[in-house]
Amino acid sequence: MFSVETRTVTGQVTALGSAGSFTLVVDRPAEAGGGGKGFNGGQLLYLAVAGCISNDLFREAPRFGVELDSVRVTVEGDFSGDPAVSDAITYEVALSGSGDLEALVREVDRVAEIPNSLRQGTPVSLREIVIA
DSSP: OOOOEEEEOTTSSOEEEEETTEEEEEOOOGGGTSOOOSBOHHHHHHHHHHHHHHHHHHHHGGGGTOEEEEEEEEEEOOEETTTTEEOOOEEEEEEEEESOHHHHHHHHHHHOHHHHHHHTTOOOOOOOOOOO
16 A cells, blocks of 8 residues: 655645655745745656656566666646646657667556556545544
């Protein structure tokens, strides 16, 4: 089971996101009333896609006899509507190494958990509201 959390920095809209011992900064752009100090939610969604693809390339590489030297995953998309939802998300993989790199990328596109969760419409629901 995965669990992540955000907590605002006292007196700011900026928050620290954590998952176990790992942290990152979550914020809104300054022009939208935030501190402009970290990733916004949309960037984090697209970063989740990029991170998943990158990690899975390294996870699956041994099965394909592939040695990876470098991997760059670029994810693009936008948000529209009211309430805003993500438009179609696209990504590009640039990599170097040896072996059948194209077959590896196609397999990762098929099995990567985050893209598949989005493709299949994973339900998201509010579980509880705690007023402190």
